[in-house]
Amino acid sequence: MTRAPSQTIIHAGTLLADAAQGPKRSQSILVKSGKIAALSDGFVSPPEGAQLVDLKDKFVLPGLIDCHVHLTGQFGPGYRLRVVEESDVKRGLNGAYHANLTLKAGFTTVRDVGALGHPDTIFALRAAVAEGKVPGPRILCVGTILSPTGGHGQTYGYRQDVCACVQSASGTCDGVDDCRRAVRRQVSFGADAIKFVATGGVLSNIKAGIDQQFTDDEIRTIIETAHGLGRRVAAHAHGADGINAALRNGVDSIEHGSFLDDESIKLFLSRKAYHVPTIIAGVTALEMAKSSPDMTPAQAEKAFMVGTKIKEALARSHKAGVTIAFGTDMGVGPHGQNAREFAFMVEAGMTPAAAIKAATVNAAALLDIAGEAGTIATGKSADIIAVDGNPLDDVRTLERVKFVMACGAVA
Numbered sequence: 001m002t003r004a005p006s007q008t009i010i011h012a013g014t015l016l017a018d019a020a021q022g023p024k025r026s027q028s029i030l031v032k033s034g035k036i037a038a039l040s041d042g043f044v045s046p047p048e049g050a051q052l053v054d055l056k057d058k059f060v061l062p063g064l065i066d067c068h069v070h071l072t073g074q075f076g077p078g079y080r081l082r083v084v085e086e087s088d089v090k091r092g093l094n095g096a097y098h099a100n101l102t103l104k105a106g107f108t109t110v111r112d113v114g115a116l117g118h119p120d121t122i123f124a125l126r127a128a129v130a131e132g133k134v135p136g137p138r139i140l141c142v143g144t145i146l147s148p149t150g151g152h153g154q155t156y157g158y159r160q161d162v163c164a165c166v167q168s169a170s171g172t173c174d175g176v177d178d179c180r181r182a183v184r185r186q187v188s189f190g191a192d193a194i195k196f197v198a199t200g201g202v203l204s205n206i207k208a209g210i211d212q213q214f215t216d217d218e219i220r221t222i223i224e225t226a227h228g229l230g231r232r233v234a235a236h237a238h239g240a241d242g243i244n245a246a247l248r249n250g251v252d253s254i255e256h257g258s259f260l261d262d263e264s265i266k267l268f269l270s271r272k273a274y275h276v277p278t279i280i281a282g283v284t285a286l287e288m289a290k291s292s293p294d295m296t297p298a299q300a301e302k303a304f305m306v307g308t309k310i311k312e313a314l315a316r317s318h319k320a321g322v323t324i325a326f327g328t329d330m331g332v333g334p335h336g337q338n339a340r341e342f343a344f345m346v347e348a349g350m351t352p353a354a355a356i357k358a359a360t361v362n363a364a365a366l367l368d369i370a371g372e373a374g375t376i377a378t379g380k381s382a383d384i385i386a387v388d389g390n391p392l393d394d395v396r397t398l399e400r401v402k403f404v405m406a407c408g409a410v411a
C-alpha cells in the first residue's frame, strides 16, 4: 500500500455514495488526509498539488465490508496437515497474505470472527494494517471463538495434546462463571466484538450435530457480559434452537442461520438483530464433501446437512424484512473471492441494491463503524472502490473490482 497523498480528487462517472439511495452521474470526491473532505456535482478541477484519479468511465461505490471472515486460515487441500505443521507466526503471515487479497477484491473492512491459535495473531495483524505496515482492509476481530468443551470451533481428531497446542484454550468455557470470564478475557486481549457458538458447526471434526451447544444460561451470560463491556455479539448458529436462544437473549447477529424458523423471524424483527448468511460457505463445504478427500466423515455429514440451506434461510429472512449484513466465512472458501456471495444473495431474492446495502450501510451499522465507513460522505474514511459496468444491473461486476482506495491510499 502506498501512503496517501495529502489531497486527491476523484472524478466518478457514476457514484453510488449511499446504497440506500440512487446513483448520481458525474461527481467529484475530494479526499484529504485519508478522509472524504467534500462531494460535488460535476468534475471539479484538482486543487494545487492534489492528485487526480480519473474514474469517469467507472461506477464508484463505498468500500465493501465483510462481517464474517477468518483471515489466518484457508480450508482446502492439505488443511488437516497444515493445522499441525504451522506455527502461529506462520498463520499471522498467511493472514497478511489473505488480507491483501481481500483488500484488492474491494473489501476495505472485515470482521475476523475467529482465529486458530493464539488470539495475538489476529490482533497483531489488525495493528499492522492500521499502522499502514501491511496492506489489508480495516480489521475488527473477536480473538478466539467462545465454545463449550466439545463444541464447534475447536480442534479434534489428533492426539489430545496436539489438539491442545493447536488451539487457544482461552475460548473454551463451561458454566456461567467460566463464560463470563471467557468474554472478559477476550476483551482484555483486545477483542472488538465477541463470537460464540450457539450450535454445532460444519468444519469442526466431531460428530456433534448442528444443534444448540451452549445452554440458555451460558448464552445469556455471554451476551450480557459482552454488552456490559460495550462489545457486540455474533452467534454462530445453524439449528433453530440455538438461533432462537441467542436471539431471545439479545444477540446482535446470527451468523449462517441455516435452519431459522417462524419463531426466529419474529425474534429477529422484535430484537432488531442482523442476519449474516454466508451462503458461499455452505456451498463450498458441500462441494468439498462431494468431491474432496480433505473432508473427514464427521465434517462431510454436517456439510450435507447445511449445504444450500443458508440460501433458503436468507430468502426467508430477507422476505420477512430482517436486516441483512454481508458475510462470507472466507477461510472456508477462498480469500479474495468474497464478492461471489453477492450473486447468491440475488439468487435468494435480494435486489443488487439491497445486497450492496448489506455490504456497506448495514454492515457498518452492525460493526458499529457507521461514523467512518459504509457510505461515501463528508468526514468518513476514504474507502472507495470502482468497477466497470453497473453493479445495480449485474451484481457480478463486483467480482472484478478495478480500483480500491482504503483510508485515502490507493491499494
Ligand SMILES: [Zn+2]
Residues within 6 Å of the ligand: 068, 069, 070, 113, 329
Ligand atoms: Zn465462520
